[in-house]
Amino acid sequence: MAKVKITQVKSVIDRPKKQKATMMALGFKRMHQTIEREDTPVVMGMVKAVSHLVKVEEA
Known part of the structure; x- marks a missing residue:
């Protein structure tokens, strides 16, 4: 799996x-x-919920 x-x-x-x-x-x-997390649908859903507080990039 990819990491972000x-x-x-x-x-x-x-x-x-x-x-x-x-x-x-x-x-x-x-x-x-x-932090570095796996690019799973669960994690990306959580990131989407707080997207205005975080910055996401490929690892």
Whole structure:
């Protein structure tokens, strides 16, 4: 499977609980953190839900 690099570029402060939970489920703990995940439909669905908070690129 392909991998994607996901970087948090905006804060989760003043965001709905659902978006905060999605960011935590992806593995984010702080700003400008980059994580690497498999390119699965589940992960990409979570990324789509918080696309305004993250930057995605191919690994």
